[in-house]
Amino acid sequence: MPQRTIHYADDAMDRVAMRREDPAWIDDRLRAPTSRFVAVASGRHPFVRAETGARRPWFLAHDAIEGSLPGDPILLGVHEDIAYFAVDVTDAPPSLPDSVTLLGLREVITDLGHRDSSALAYASALVHWHRTHRFCGACGTPTMSTRGGHVRRCTDADCGREHFPRTDPAVITLVVDDDRCLLARRRNWAPGRRSTVAGFVEPGETLEHTVARETFEEVGVRVGKVTYRGSQPWPFPQSLMLGFRAAAETSDIAVDGDEIAQADWYTPERIEADTASGALILPPFDSISRRLVEDWLAERRQGLHAGPC
């Protein structure tokens, strides 16, 4: 897969893992005037309107939000010597001045730079994890945030179990059959919207097994060769999408009627014609699903389709 920007993933952010064990350094950065605080409120974010009119999704320590920041900021990392923290303001919403609006990340993705959108996604995933792991899964005692917010520890002295942020792996697969690819519509989607096959990895499965199982369950197609195509964090709320291309071994489609309402084979020509007419809406531009489709289309255009996938 060509090296291109993966939305919601910024490898330029230094996660400074060693600093998570350094409370004095964290405290210093919490008070630094340049540090940025990415706030999360029930999956939305307070956006500050800057003097330039542009919106930015973070606060400085001296912004209007100062004094309203709840405890336990989460250390995200450092980018160009600027520390980033996530703060959960769901239960303690700051008094928002007129220059601040609450918006969802995907509502404003086209207005944000890669660094800011990735920081929001990272913050969102960690805040979600903290909110859903406030009690120890082993003994039910409240947990507390530690190590810069990257661990929650059970406060029961006899248990003391440590809990780590979790990410749920999910496969997302473009099934191809020579010069056709399979696109499917989920039941609750608009009539023209189509995407690739997707599903969560289950315990005891390899990724290849999940690809084959989900494809057969959702659209009734058997697949053979499976090729890894790249990954994308998908913090809505806590998934890691693992992209694959799979070669179909059968071509009759039988949708499950539950998750998937409709599916069909699309040649590049049909994709072009149907998107132009509005009959087909491809997956959103920020998704790995869209990339899987576009990569395949580009290869077909360039004649790079010697193998099954």
Ligand SMILES: [Zn+2]
């Ligand atoms: Zn416990």
